[in-house]
Amino acid sequence: MENMSALAEKAMASGFNLDLVVHDGLVQAKFMVDKIKRAKTFAIREDDIFLCTYPKSGTHWTWEILNMIVAGKAEYTKHWLNSAYLESRTKEELEKLESPRIIHTHLLPSQMPDAIWTNGCKVIYVHRHPKDCLVSFFSQLSKQIWEDNPLQKTAFSGSWADYLDLFLDGYTLAPCGSYFTYRLQMSTISDTYKGFEVCTVRYEDMKADCAREIKRMAEYLGRPLPEQIYRDISEACSFKNLKNACETMKDQTYHYKWQDGSSGYFRKGECGDWKNFFTVAQSERFDKMYEEKMQSPLL
Template structure:
């Protein structure tokens, strides 16, 4: 019987996938998990937890501006502070307070996170939009060390969606990811996470920025929230990431690709999913929610 990792590669993932504690992971990251739970942390570390394509770059830049107290872009790309991608030595060089981002599940995180009660902001996005955005990215992204002629995923949209919704993609199931982070306070004795919805950020970013700032105990003048929202608009952040920010931690893309910043819209999934695909996706999501006793809205 094939593993979830083997199913993913058979569908078109052009990287070596392996199973780590029941979750599909890229083999290139597998060694990081051997020491992940014992990773050293600092009391003032701030974590941004997301499933891929949930607005990670956007929220990470916002958090940096909140901590800085001004609407100035961080020097590097957010990949510079990616918990499971960077080495302990690299992250040790980051100045406090560190704003680290991760796609890990709560049970995969360093144990000190729960002991030190570090601040965690969790950004959730419509799962169908995540699926579409993920497909568009990996169909054009070139995995580090891979052939520049080969994208990370070489299959069709149908191939991708089939394995994506079954958790056969790197970082596992989006359903499990959302449910486990929603359930953190029950599992880790009242641990408080600031949960933010991508769609709410699109509708009123300044209000959500203020809510994140208050959670971090970093209150700012009201006008600063609007300034940060403007600086982190899709158009401005895309320009900054391509023309202003240091490109050291950038990744390779096929020629003509829009890179990380594609559309930044909510609801684009309606242009991709067939009625049958949408219904099947909903059924699997609702089943996962019932299993975890958590109600998670799809839209």
């Protein structure tokens, strides 16, 4: 705990403009602690569908796809995905959602309600190349200011090198903590929860052939659709089309708004942008830690 407390202090000293505390052995933004505690006791319905992602892994993209699969057509949802954000919405707000609810979360499996696993809810887990996650998260936190931010500062004002150091130390302003901890817990769910079946999807596979991955998710959910619908959903949820829909067509009630000049949630939606940020030495350092933590090379 002392080490984690020191990391919270280091993070604030290195450029995080937030009050940071330690909760459940993880460095957290203070304002998130009560929300994380509340999420653990959330009342589950047997037909709930959970989208689990580490931040910046294609959450908006996949959530919209899942809603279209359930609807059986390529029609955008009324609200932004934050309307169904487990650790952000109140119990009352989530209770109002119609079944089957498609709820997204960045929490660790151990932080989520136990009933998800005992009730056999459907869980889709999307993971992305960790270097791209890191770059995307850094870009968002270091360039954007919430409209109602009393400090009028970005969430992170340190350097790229500072952020990389904190990320490798295990702190990234993600409620689930370390990328490595998250990836390990998600990849061993079937062992931890006695054969629980998760639909695991790679962001890069979605970029390569989205219609194919949409079909795979639909079949996992027991909701197969005509091949043309898969193609229609893929087109509707392309980066350009979904960004436009979210910014110009959707109800903005649950949109966390940034000040003018910020790019919002949708930045590039590309694979491999990490190469524009990492030096060779930084990349090799990251690869080494990944292999140590995950017991396998980063491909």
